[in-house]
Amino acid sequence: MTTEEKAKAYAEKELIRAISRPAHPLDHLAPYFDSKDVQQAYLAGATEALASQWKDPEVELPEDDRQVLVETDCEDKELRHAISYFLAGAWHFPDDWYYDCRVLKWMYIPPLKGGDA
Template identity: 40%
Template structure:
């Protein structure tokens, strides 16, 4: 499903749910909140990278997903320390600061 198709589906779902509210202000507030949450979830989900397509810089600690387990690992010369890495993502910086590692 494309991002646009997901957006349309989310909008239709939330519109049906929100039509029960009588106050236009409440309707708008809830619609914006629902849209923000859906967008945030999509943005976070799209941060996971496929190691077959892209690898992190050598010896950079990253978050990895191995068989439904989330760990930290590093990759050196295209080889992971752990076997079976399905997805990875960079460790994000702390709020308002530098990367924690």
């Protein structure tokens, strides 16, 4: 399910809840919002949540030898994102394509839903 589909489903669920049983403190505002407003709020929150997972390598580094997702300064856009790890004071890539790339930001790889990662 895409983020947009999740936003639509969330909006529909919240609007039905607000109409069927007004128990939430903000339910009196429901008539002022429509499905599109709720979807936009969901998308904005999802975008912010994902964006805030990125970390600046000048401020924080991952645990040694733990694989993370990185964004690099490589010119080729197909190569900008890669799996990497930080060890002994340097970034290491399993693929030689990135030998001259600098890490701009990194994030821990989120676990799959229902997974153990």
